[in-house]
Amino acid sequence: MKVVTTRDELRAARAELSVRADTTGADTTGEVGVVMTMGALHAGHEALLRRARADVDAVVLTIFVNPLQFGPAEDFDRYPRTMEADLALARACGVDLVFAPTREVMYPGGDPVVRVDPGPGADVFEGASRPGFFHGVLTVVNKLFALTRPDAAYFGEKDYQQLSMIRAMVRDFDLPIDVRGVPTVREPDGLALSSRNRYLSPVEREQALVLHRALAACAATGSVDAGMAEYAKVPEVKVDYLAWGEGRWLTAAWVGGTRLIDNTEASNS
Numbered sequence: 001m002k003v004v005t006t007r008d009e010l011r012a013a014r015a016e017l018s019v020r021a022d023t024t025g026a027d028t029t030g031e032v033g034v035v036m037t038m039g040a041l042h043a044g045h046e047a048l049l050r051r052a053r054a055d056v057d058a059v060v061l062t063i064f065v066n067p068l069q070f071g072p073a074e075d076f077d078r079y080p081r082t083m084e085a086d087l088a089l090a091r092a093c094g095v096d097l098v099f100a101p102t103r104e105v106m107y108p109g110g111d112p113v114v115r116v117d118p119g120p121g122a123d124v125f126e127g128a129s130r131p132g133f134f135h136g137v138l139t140v141v142n143k144l145f146a147l148t149r150p151d152a153a154y155f156g157e158k159d160y161q162q163l164s165m166i167r168a169m170v171r172d173f174d175l176p177i178d179v180r181g182v183p184t185v186r187e188p189d190g191l192a193l194s195s196r197n198r199y200l201s202p203v204e205r206e207q208a209l210v211l212h213r214a215l216a217a218c219a220a221t222g223s224v225d226a227g228m229a230e231y232a233k234v235p236e237v238k239v240d241y242l243a244w245g246e247g248r249w250l251t252a253a254w255v256g257g258t259r260l261i262d263n264t265e266a267s268n269s
């Protein structure tokens with residue numbers, strides 16, 4: 001596994017991947033796949049990497065805590081950074097190439113002047129609560145697409161609105177990339193894995209289960225009221241939104257100082 005941090009190193013390593021992808025056996029696709037992360041890797045990221053490993057000939061992992069997508073009052077400075085453990089997990093998943101740029105490598109000359117306009121899809125849910133979030137996400141994803149030149153890209157359904165905004169960008173910009181969604185990985189008790197779960201105290205970790213319970217209640221009844229009734233049982237948790245959109249039940253809530261999101265498919269069965 002090669003680990004690179006500069007654009008020159010990435011260019012050289014990416015070119016090598018193409019040569020290898022072109023000369024492999026008939027049972028491989030010759031595709032290069034990318035998994036983009038902010039590090040602090042867990043079993044959710046691992047599922048993306050393993051899916052990519054199974055699908056494509058060469059797997060690229062990017063690790064970059066993107067300052068553009070954090071608001072001024074958000075957790076950019078204290079976001080967990082666990083590079084050594086991340087690289088160990090990447091190695092165990094058979095990643096070929098890791099690109100872990102610094103802020104200066106990603107944004108030479110300062111923050112980008114031109115940014116992706118996410119359109120009206122960013123006016124609701126995460127976009128409404130976090131102004132500028134999707135501008136930042138789509139801008140860095142677009143840059144990382146240009147830098148890593150993947151055939152396929154893997155994103156988690158955990159961030160469902162993000163997945164659909166990335167699909168929209170790929171469609172509207174005619175990017176030659178196959179976007180593949182991967183189902184949310186959960187703890188046995190239902191909590192969706194998140195790098196931010198490590199902020200939770202043991203008591204908050206218990207309280208955080210209400211997101212999953214609220215979504216399950218919505219999915220079972222088809223009504224937002226049933227989900228809000230679940231939230232009402234845990235008054236320490238402050239709901240940001242619980243709503244229907246994108247064909248899913250979507251929620252965000254504050255558990256102490258930690259903002260968590262989750263979503264689930266509809267099912268009335």
Ligand code: AMP
Nearest residue numbers: 036037038044155156158159184185193
């Ligand atoms: P992040 O590092 O949190 O920006 O996430 C990087 C990628 O991993 C995104 O595509 C996320 O949707 C995905 N991801 C994060 N948590 C999970 C999870 N619990 N299950 C599946 N994918 C996830």
